[in-house]
Amino acid sequence: MxxxxxxxxxxxxxxxxxxxxxxxxxxxxxxxxxxxxxxxxxxxxxxxxxxxxxxxxxxxxxxxxxxxxxxxxxxxxxxxxxxxxxxxxxxxxxxxxxxxxxxxxxxxxxxxxxxxxxxGGKTELEKGEIEIEKEEAKVKEDIKIEENIEKGDEGLKEETLEEFVESKKTSKVNLEEKYSREANTNPVVRILEDVPSFVGLNKKTYHLKKGDIVSLPLDIYDALIN
Missing domain, CATH: 1.20.58.1030 (Methane Monooxygenase Hydroxylase; Chain G, domain 1)
Known part of the structure; x- marks a missing residue:
């Protein structure tokens, strides 16, 4: 040294x-x-x-x-x-x-x-990182959709789907479709107004609030918009 x-x-x-x-x-x-x-x-x-x-x-x-x-x-x-x-x-x-x-x-x-x-011109690594971020965002959105379906308000009166549709007395419920029906078996929609609690044919209780983004079975989707 x-x-x-x-x-x-x-x-x-x-x-x-x-x-x-x-x-x-x-x-x-x-x-x-x-x-x-x-x-x-x-x-x-x-x-x-x-x-x-x-x-x-x-x-x-x-x-x-x-x-x-x-x-x-x-x-x-x-x-x-x-x-x-x-x-x-x-x-x-x-x-x-x-x-x-x-x-x-x-x-x-x-x-x-x-x-x-x-x-300008991202590297392949950077493109990959962006795709990962997009995928993570999609997963978070899917989780939120499931949580919106499961969450509820115990103080609300529950109705069956048929009772709810009959009570509306209108041709359409205020819904905004987020994805095309053809692209998704269970359409994903954004709720534009509060919907009273009801029970679907699948025995699940739905509590839909204004601003919620949810994936609905086709039978419920059809009943709500028709």
Whole structure:
């Protein structure tokens, strides 16, 4: 492991500050500083003298601050380089480390895919995600339809379907068809006015409220609209 100390790290920090591009550092820099910090922490744990513990802790804090500064300066340059490349430029990243390449590539790819998505032309992955969202929305709507059929108001008087239709004394109940009858065996409709509670031929009790979207058996559908 190369000789790492507060002084050597400060030199790297200063070099990064004075350069607009990534400076050349040892290819194992991040691994070496990680080992160095680990050793320093172990020294702190094993040290018995309170005074020496204070000195080691202060040294550790100073070194961590410098290492973070080095990383953040290099990180900023990598982000700028990724943006430059995404716009057709040719950034200088010859001194990029292996660990930093992943950051560069992921940011570059994100910039490209986001630009394509916003300006136009979605990727296959994005199209797939949109289809999944549509399917999830459909499932939620189906669940709501079932809940609307099952829910009820115990205080309402129940009528049979025939009694309800007879009581309306009109040719049609105010319903709005959501899907074509041919496309769905059980039409899905939106209720435009409250309907008194009634019992269908299937022995289910229906409590239909204004604004409900429900799937109705054909016999009930026909009875309500005719």
């Amino acid at each position: 190369p000789n790492i100390s507060y002084i050597s790290l400060r030199k790297i920090q200063q070099a990064e500050r004075n350069s607009s591009t990534l400076t050349r550092i040892d290819k194992n820099f991040y691994r070496d500083v990680s080992t160095f910090l680990s050793d320093l922490n172990n020294r702190l744990i094993e040290e018995k003298s309170p005074k020496k513990q204070i000195l080691i802790r202060e040294e550790l804090q100073r070194i961590e601050k410098v290492i973070n500064s080095i990383y953040e300066q290099r990180e900023k340059k990598i982000l700028i380089a990724a943006m430059t490349k995404s716009r057709g430029g040719d950034p200088n990243i010859k001194n990029i480390l292996e660990e930093e390449k992943k950051l560069f590539e992921e940011v570059y790819n994100l910039l490209i895919s986001t630009k394509r998505y916003i300006i």
